[in-house]
Amino acid sequence: MAKTAALPALAKAQTGRHPRVHRRTLSNGLTIIAIRRPSVPMVEVRLRIPAPIAKPGVLARTTLLAETMLKGTPQRDAIELEQATGLMGGQLNVGADRDKMSIGGSTMAHRLGEYLGLLNEVLTSAAFPSAEVIDERGRVAEHLVIAGSSAGTAAAKAISAKLFGQHPYAHVVPDPADLKAVTPAQVRALHRSRVLPDGAVLVMVGDLQPAKTLDLAEQLLGEWSGSPAQQRIPAVQFEASPDITVIDRPGSVQSSIRLGMPAITRDDAAYPVQQVANMIFGGYFSSRLVGNLREDKGYTYSPRSMVDAGKRAAVLTVSADVSTDVTAAAVNEVRYELGRIANTLVKPEELTDARDYLTGSSLIATSTQAGLASTVANLEIAGYDLDWLTASMKAISGVTAQAVRELATRVMTPSEARVVVVGDAERIVPELATLGAIEEL
Amino acid sequence: MKLRNGLRVVLSPAPGSAAVGVSVHYDVGMRSEPEGRTGFAHLFEHLMFEGSERVPTHEHARIIQGAGGSFNGSTHPDYTEYHEVVPPHALERALFLEADRMRAPLLTEATMRNQIDVVKEEIRVNVLNRPYGGFPWLELPPVLFSTFANTHNGYGDFVDLETSGVRDAREFFERYYAPGNAVLTIAGDFELAEARAMVRRHFSGIAARPVPKRPDFTEPIRTSPSFGEVTDQHAPMPATALGWQSPDPVKNLRDYLGSVVLCDVLYDGEASRLHQEIVIRRGLAMSAFAYCGTFGDPFDQRGANTVTIQMHHGDASARNDAIAAVDEILADLAHDGPSNDELERVTTRMVAELLRELDSTTDRALRMGTLELLYGKAELVNDLPAKILAVAADDVRAAAARLTPRSRATVALNPANPATKEAS
Numbered sequence: 001m002a003k004t005a006a007l008p009a010l011a012k013a014q015t016g017r018h019p020r021v022h023r024r025t026l027s028n029g030l031t032i033i034a035i036r037r038p039s040v041p042m043v044e045v046r047l048r049i050p051a052p053i054a055k056p057g058v059l060a061r062t063t064l065l066a067e068t069m070l071k072g073t074p075q076r077d078a079i080e081l082e083q084a085t086g087l088m089g090g091q092l093n094v095g096a097d098r099d100k101m102s103i104g105g106s107t108m109a110h111r112l113g114e115y116l117g118l119l120n121e122v123l124t125s126a127a128f129p130s131a132e133v134i135d136e137r138g139r140v141a142e143h144l145v146i147a148g149s150s151a152g153t154a155a156a157k158a159i160s161a162k163l164f165g166q167h168p169y170a171h172v173v174p175d176p177a178d179l180k181a182v183t184p185a186q187v188r189a190l191h192r193s194r195v196l197p198d199g200a201v202l203v204m205v206g207d208l209q210p211a212k213t214l215d216l217a218e219q220l221l222g223e224w225s226g227s228p229a230q231q232r233i234p235a236v237q238f239e240a241s242p243d244i245t246v247i248d249r250p251g252s253v254q255s256s257i258r259l260g261m262p263a264i265t266r267d268d269a270a271y272p273v274q275q276v277a278n279m280i281f282g283g284y285f286s287s288r289l290v291g292n293l294r295e296d297k298g299y300t301y302s303p304r305s306m307v308d309a310g311k312r313a314a315v316l317t318v319s320a321d322v323s324t325d326v327t328a329a330a331v332n333e334v335r336y337e338l339g340r341i342a343n344t345l346v347k348p349e350e351l352t353d354a355r356d357y358l359t360g361s362s363l364i365a366t367s368t369q370a371g372l373a374s375t376v377a378n379l380e381i382a383g384y385d386l387d388w389l390t391a392s393m394k395a396i397s398g399v400t401a402q403a404v405r406e407l408a409t410r411v412m413t414p415s416e417a418r419v420v421v422v423g424d425a426e427r428i429v430p431e432l433a434t435l436g437a438i439e440e441l
Numbered sequence: 442m443k444l445r446n447g448l449r450v451v452l453s454p455a456p457g458s459a460a461v462g463v464s465v466h467y468d469v470g471m472r473s474e475p476e477g478r479t480g481f482a483h484l485f486e487h488l489m490f491e492g493s494e495r496v497p498t499h500e501h502a503r504i505i506q507g508a509g510g511s512f513n514g515s516t517h518p519d520y521t522e523y524h525e526v527v528p529p530h531a532l533e534r535a536l537f538l539e540a541d542r543m544r545a546p547l548l549t550e551a552t553m554r555n556q557i558d559v560v561k562e563e564i565r566v567n568v569l570n571r572p573y574g575g576f577p578w579l580e581l582p583p584v585l586f587s588t589f590a591n592t593h594n595g596y597g598d599f600v601d602l603e604t605s606g607v608r609d610a611r612e613f614f615e616r617y618y619a620p621g622n623a624v625l626t627i628a629g630d631f632e633l634a635e636a637r638a639m640v641r642r643h644f645s646g647i648a649a650r651p652v653p654k655r656p657d658f659t660e661p662i663r664t665s666p667s668f669g670e671v672t673d674q675h676a677p678m679p680a681t682a683l684g685w686q687s688p689d690p691v692k693n694l695r696d697y698l699g700s701v702v703l704c705d706v707l708y709d710g711e712a713s714r715l716h717q718e719i720v721i722r723r724g725l726a727m728s729a730f731a732y733c734g735t736f737g738d739p740f741d742q743r744g745a746n747t748v749t750i751q752m753h754h755g756d757a758s759a760r761n762d763a764i765a766a767v768d769e770i771l772a773d774l775a776h777d778g779p780s781n782d783e784l785e786r787v788t789t790r791m792v793a794e795l796l797r798e799l800d801s802t803t804d805r806a807l808r809m810g811t812l813e814l815l816y817g818k819a820e821l822v823n824d825l826p827a828k829i830l831a832v833a834a835d836d837v838r839a840a841a842a843r844l845t846p847r848s849r850a851t852v853a854l855n856p857a858n859p860a861t862k863e864a865s
Contacts, residue, residue: 360509
């Protein structure tokens, strides 16, 4: 590509200022972290509780638990909790993924004490009133039916199922029928057994005084007690299936193509190499996937590849929603790009661009209260911290083309890629059959 | 700051924020595109990323992302914006890119053909292939409004997109992308004097061009209700959208803020009116929302703006009762107004959300640019919290009284293939 002649030089880069992390582990096993960033008079709050989905049935229960945790306590009903949160200028949300629960949001800085008090009330005494839980359960099930009618959800479910087989990670969203079978008693039992402080992390970032804030959090969350039973998530054995799985979506004007392959987790020394390789391949707009499938061929709007690093296993997923009539051509191009990155060296400009993007964007992402809070919370619950992130960025700066190729031969190859396509089977199967055996579901 | 060529410049330094955001807002959006060229403003937005005189095609992304930054753009009813957020040391590069494409975008036949394909896939993934895609922002305006400007498909009919050519792009650029028709905003970690010098260095050389007279898109309030029906190939369950015109957000901000607060009284979470009455107590919908603005951002467009109530039902038999329940809630608010508790909760939260937005360099640059373009006053970003807190129960009452059955549009979305209760 021609170099832009008139491009202004870069000024001298600032060295990243490391935020000062104040940390304390309480007697109940909760780790609390406070970081001062007084850019606006708010505090971002992130609580992460390990909540592994060790068995498939637990996903439905955890989902309903998250949706009903704010339905009331003995002191206040759902409306009163919401009203109180609003008066603090606050937001409080509860979510769950396959490894953890996430509870938190934001509050006006001068109301942090009230916010933490309300949080403690919910954590220690959420009541899950039966009528409200059953009512909400019906609505969540309906929302799941709607989600199921989207091609993207069908594709996400299919690729996870294909990769993980019988493992709990195979399930990304609960089945509406499974969800409807969850009882309020089961939700309460799950709360009692998992929403506990030992091993959990609470991060607060914003307009605060760190030492005072740690004292405040220790005082307000001191009642919360308990240690969850250690859950063993079974080891992952990735299913190998070379067939192209097709899920029929009659009349679909696009095909949702997903390729999934086992990737390496954060504790692997080559993780920074994978980040660079993924970025070059399809991690950002300047990637090969975008250059090929979008800018060159106009097959699709936003092709992407991303690594999902779970606790037990990581997966690299390539996704592209392409015009139905170019489905097979697009699958072929993705495989070509996988073959290319595994068997040739990436160019120097690709390498430096990806490395610089990763390091620069990390700094920008952690430059806001919300971005910093989420980054720290997600690192800490996984067993890492900001120092690890800094070391990781340093390692990224040193990644070589040779290292990228070696990593790609391990992780990013056409032979490792399991393929799923959600689309109009009648139109796409004949062409896809030229690329391999087809399995129609 | 304003350059000789008419370019307005907003500068909002925030030392220590570790990032700098640059946005350019052009005073042309979906509403300005001509008949037969639906979706053109958005297609043109795509073309602006495909190279300019000193920036080869495909280099824009590389230059920004290679410096560690991010970029994007979006097309709105009344404006089109382009932005990037970069580490502070890359500010001049961002300005260079924006200036070069303001002055001389390439606009070639090849990139046009390519981006028409890309936009078609964007429309497919976001609208055509998705349950409730484009609902209600594509389906409500044709029922609520009357003019082509306000009712046409802003994403574009495929025929219009496929028949457009480079000449259309050149004309569009010449007419609407004059520097005097734009606002440049820089927010974040930068030094004021340095930034001013950079702006002059890169943008002063862009020749002035005539600025088109901005048409008035306002329409009279409806005096009789209108109805529309949509069949959705992918949605398993029905939905309903109710729409009314709001007061003019720019010319009548005072009254408009009553509508903005009303929408949050109607829906801001668990405790709000629509959720409590229609979802929880009567089970007539699984979700019910209310918002101002085509896309839910209340401060994003000029007159001919909407107040929307949107509901998703498990079954179509609930629709009429749900609409009747909405009317009851509105009548109650029109008579008694909101309680002090409601008003305080809603306004406190709204102000807090504005503060959170200011913490993000990108969001701040975009918000200030939009306010400068639409209101002529970027500093409104500092005034809005006080104005919101000053909204009284009477203002909300008046806003509710405006939402009459007579003046509204109703769009019913029905599934082509409904999910049966047993199957779900």
